[in-house]
Amino acid sequence: xxxxxxxxxxxxxxxxxxAPGGPVVTNALTGLAISGFDPVAYFVNHKPRIxxxxxxxxxxxxxxxxxxxxxxxAFAEHPEVYxxxxxxxxxxxxARGSSVPGHPLFWAVDGQRLYLFYSAEARTAFLAEPAAIxxxxxxxxxxxxxxxxx
Numbered sequence: 001x002x003x004x005x006x007x008x009x010x011x012x013x014x015x016x017x018x019a020p021g022g023p024v025v026t027n028a029l030t031g032l033a034i035s036g037f038d039p040v041a042y043f044v045n046h047k048p049r050i051x052x053x054x055x056x057x058x059x060x061x062x063x064x065x066x067x068x069x070x071x072x073x074a075f076a077e078h079p080e081v082y083x084x085x086x087x088x089x090x091x092x093x094x095a096r097g098s099s100v101p102g103h104p105l106f107w108a109v110d111g112q113r114l115y116l117f118y119s120a121e122a123r124t125a126f127l128a129e130p131a132a133i134x135x136x137x138x139x140x141x142x143x144x145x146x147x148x149x150x
Contacts, residue, residue: 023089025089032065033088034084036050037050039075040067048104048105055071055072059076089101089116090117098147099148103117103118108126110130
């Protein structure tokens with residue numbers, strides 16, 4: 001399932017370390033992972049949805065929000081399934097050797113994994129050759145991770 005929504009004003013500023021996978025894109029003002037969007041909603045609702053403050057979960061110092069208790073429970077049981085790949089950093093940028101925070105409204109699910117992108121153009125580039133971009137990004141991710149400030 002692939003998705004795209006209109007770009008809205010989100011602040012993806014800092015990175016916080018989280019397992020598995022290292023740093024996670026967090027909102028610089030709120031500290032919320034992926035600006036408070038529910039990572040499970042991309043899979044069950046096939047679209048991004050803002051999580052609610054009454055359905056939060058802290059995982060390795062990162063606060064995640066969910067739209068309901070079921071999504072929070074699913075994430076708590078299997079975070080490796082629902083965490084955005086590369087911590088929410090754009091895989092197209094990573095494949096080029098740099099870290100650019102992805103935006104929760106530019107997204108795709110490929111191979112049952114969630115990817116976030118900086119722009120619609122980056123998403124389009126990814127969709128043209130997802131396997132090749134993922135392979136390049138996976139090779140470069142260990143080096144790129146080291147350049148991300150906590």
